[in-house]
Amino acid sequence: MAHLMMHAQVLKHFHKLPKKVQKKVPELIEKFQINPWDTAIGLHGLKESMLDHKVRGADLPDGYRAIVIAPEQGDTFLLVHIDSHDRAYAWAKNKRFEVHSSTGAFQIFDVQETTEALQDAVIPTPTVDDYPLQNLANDYLFHAGVPHLLIPAVRQVKSDQELEVLSEYLPPECYEVLVGLVAGLSLDEALAQALGTDVEDEQPVTIVGPGDFSQLTQRPNRDLVVVEGEETLKAMLEGGSLEEWRIFLHPQQRKIVEWQTNGSMSITGAAGTGKTVALMHRAVYLAKHLNNPKERILLTTFTTNLSVTIKSYLRRLDPIAAEHIEVTNLNQLARTICSRSGWKGRIASPEELNDLWDEVWADPSIVNLPMSKAELQKEFELVIDANGVDSEEGYLTTVRTGRPRMGRKERREAWPIFQAFRRLLLKQNLLTFEGAIHQARFAVEQGNFPPFRHVLADEVQDFSLEALKLIAALSQVNQGFSDPLCVAGDGHQRIYRGKVPLNLAGIYVKGRSRQLKVNYRTSEQIRLFAQSILEGTVIDDLDLGQTTIVGDRSVFTGPKPEIVQCADEKEEAKRIASWAKELIQDGFASYEICLTPYKPAIRTALEAEGIPTFELKPREEDPGPEEPGVRLGTMKRIKGLEFRAIAMGCSNESDAMNNFAKAELLERCERYVAATRARERLLVCILLPLP
Numbered sequence: 001m002a003h004l005m006m007h008a009q010v011l012k013h014f015h016k017l018p019k020k021v022q023k024k025v026p027e028l029i030e031k032f033q034i035n036p037w038d039t040a041i042g043l044h045g046l047k048e049s050m051l052d053h054k055v056r057g058a059d060l061p062d063g064y065r066a067i068v069i070a071p072e073q074g075d076t077f078l079l080v081h082i083d084s085h086d087r088a089y090a091w092a093k094n095k096r097f098e099v100h101s102s103t104g105a106f107q108i109f110d111v112q113e114t115t116e117a118l119q120d121a122v123i124p125t126p127t128v129d130d131y132p133l134q135n136l137a138n139d140y141l142f143h144a145g146v147p148h149l150l151i152p153a154v155r156q157v158k159s160d161q162e163l164e165v166l167s168e169y170l171p172p173e174c175y176e177v178l179v180g181l182v183a184g185l186s187l188d189e190a191l192a193q194a195l196g197t198d199v200e201d202e203q204p205v206t207i208v209g210p211g212d213f214s215q216l217t218q219r220p221n222r223d224l225v226v227v228e229g230e231e232t233l234k235a236m237l238e239g240g241s242l243e244e245w246r247i248f249l250h251p252q253q254r255k256i257v258e259w260q261t262n263g264s265m266s267i268t269g270a271a272g273t274g275k276t277v278a279l280m281h282r283a284v285y286l287a288k289h290l291n292n293p294k295e296r297i298l299l300t301t302f303t304t305n306l307s308v309t310i311k312s313y314l315r316r317l318d319p320i321a322a323e324h325i326e327v328t329n330l331n332q333l334a335r336t337i338c339s340r341s342g343w344k345g346r347i348a349s350p351e352e353l354n355d356l357w358d359e360v361w362a363d364p365s366i367v368n369l370p371m372s373k374a375e376l377q378k379e380f381e382l383v384i385d386a387n388g389v390d391s392e393e394g395y396l397t398t399v400r401t402g403r404p405r406m407g408r409k410e411r412r413e414a415w416p417i418f419q420a421f422r423r424l425l426l427k428q429n430l431l432t433f434e435g436a437i438h439q440a441r442f443a444v445e446q447g448n449f450p451p452f453r454h455v456l457a458d459e460v461q462d463f464s465l466e467a468l469k470l471i472a473a474l475s476q477v478n479q480g481f482s483d484p485l486c487v488a489g490d491g492h493q494r495i496y497r498g499k500v501p502l503n504l505a506g507i508y509v510k511g512r513s514r515q516l517k518v519n520y521r522t523s524e525q526i527r528l529f530a531q532s533i534l535e536g537t538v539i540d541d542l543d544l545g546q547t548t549i550v551g552d553r554s555v556f557t558g559p560k561p562e563i564v565q566c567a568d569e570k571e572e573a574k575r576i577a578s579w580a581k582e583l584i585q586d587g588f589a590s591y592e593i594c595l596t597p598y599k600p601a602i603r604t605a606l607e608a609e610g611i612p613t614f615e616l617k618p619r620e621e622d623p624g625p626e627e628p629g630v631r632l633g634t635m636k637r638i639k640g641l642e643f644r645a646i647a648m649g650c651s652n653e654s655d656a657m658n659n660f661a662k663a664e665l666l667e668r669c670e671r672y673v674a675a676t677r678a679r680e681r682l683l684v685c686i687l688l689p690l691p
């Protein structure tokens, strides 16, 4: 059967086409499947007027034309553009539509346009004359995926800015490989990143020429999709427009989705690189391949926000598969397991915990405090509770990463205090959040709660050791099942605790780990700024190694983040309010703007300008377009969300933004998280330096 593959750009602009034209497209697809040469399709050659002789036109109503690329080998046709007659043909006239015979990627490019873009770019001449691309041999560049005809243009590139100019003109995977090479990756590494292939398992490309489309439906492809008929098209364009993440995955994401593993696997990547998207697609893929429909899949997250978003996205992705996937956040998961396995208590509220600590401190037998009360409470939360430490001996040997030094003597002194606190919890049938996770793990390990066939967990950088052990138990990681556990996370975004290597919890991902490097959320300018907040720090890969952002990039560019100095909170509130007002005048909806952290002064300043506000409260969903109002929320609250514009206020001398070098890593990571929630615009207020 012949196929018609559609290009992402056609789907992206589909909603702008006249209704009559939109209606005809499914008919066109169906006719193609039956007989692509059917005269009723009206496919006609345009040899004389087109540079690429494979270009065909197909008539659509109201004088519109579809640009279809006919194969020289195979029976896969490509619908690459739809527009009014003159515009459609002008678009296609000088373009080439080819499969690259080294990488197998389908590429659209215009040699003249690319060369001219480079010549016209006003970029200062670099002082150093040995930019990496200039020294590469033609053959090397070809293996990197550069079409033969574009090699001369690529060899002209003398700086990062010039390479960036080409980002709009080079085929995307080819541009990505070049960025990787310039950043210092080897050719194999850069190709593996861009194409989602491994050198070991790579299928050799065996195409016979640029018009051989016979393998396009089988190879990972970031811009083309097979559309099988009206229903598929409708499903893709649910709500009238395309949500690209549902259909077009980066080849690395595709690899993650379909990767069959005999043990746990991990997905890493900086903020916005599509980890959650890959994880959701993988959950759906696994749900579709369950052997027994009674088997269950768990997808869990650290924050409540994210689990709410994932739940609704999974239903959009595949409502039938979503029925097999239980989505819940860690807190809820622990509660459910505890209560289903017979526990009758409650998780203590923060106020109740404070009351219990007060009771401990009031106990006259507690006299020797090896550190301050506040530090001891923190020690309990971050070390004792999070690691499930249940004996003094265990405590003496626990690794306390990121905590103040404590010798054996101090630990022995502290232990009775923690025991006293635990006794009070028990007396009232209360558990801490970590305590509930600990109980839940026991319930699973003792067979009081059934494990899942597959477990997927997001935001694992913030999981405690106990939480990691819980998901390991729930997925039976060491029982020899295929694809037991897939975890996703990012060490740059760890904001709740020190790192806990997966390995410590018996989750072994060596050789089964993938890093995503293409940022789909934030502009390149915002990505670079956010990255600068963490400059000089060492970020882990969730396990025992370090992560690197070499070769990372965003898929789009935008205005530079604005950094403004404000003398005090009053000035800060004024600056933020006038910035938000300007954005709204420029067409931003109020709910697309978020200000963090929440400060009453900022709210008052906005309201004085007549701008509605909406506070994002803990555990409550962001209602989106239904509820106008500039969003106000803490940096922790906005994790897992994204906005077109973010303003970060920080008119406080000790704020991390005022002095990165002095700030704690967790605080810097929190600022990184806040900055990377912004898609297009970022305003950062810092304190005016003291005289």
Ligand SMILES: Nc1ncnc2c1ncn2[C@@H]1O[C@H](COP(=O)(O)OP(=O)(O)OP(=O)(O)O)[C@@H](O)[C@H]1O
Residues within 6 Å of the ligand: 244, 245, 248, 249, 250, 253, 269, 270, 271, 272, 273, 274, 275, 276, 277, 278, 490, 493, 519, 520, 521, 640, 642, 676
């Ligand atoms: N293949 C894709 N095509 C288009 N958009 C994508 C794709 N993958 C992800 N995105 C978009 O990029 C944004 C970030 O994706 P996602 O939330 O999955 O990233 P993440 O790595 O989990 O981010 P973070 O760690 O910052 O929460 C989302 O708006 C998502 O829709």
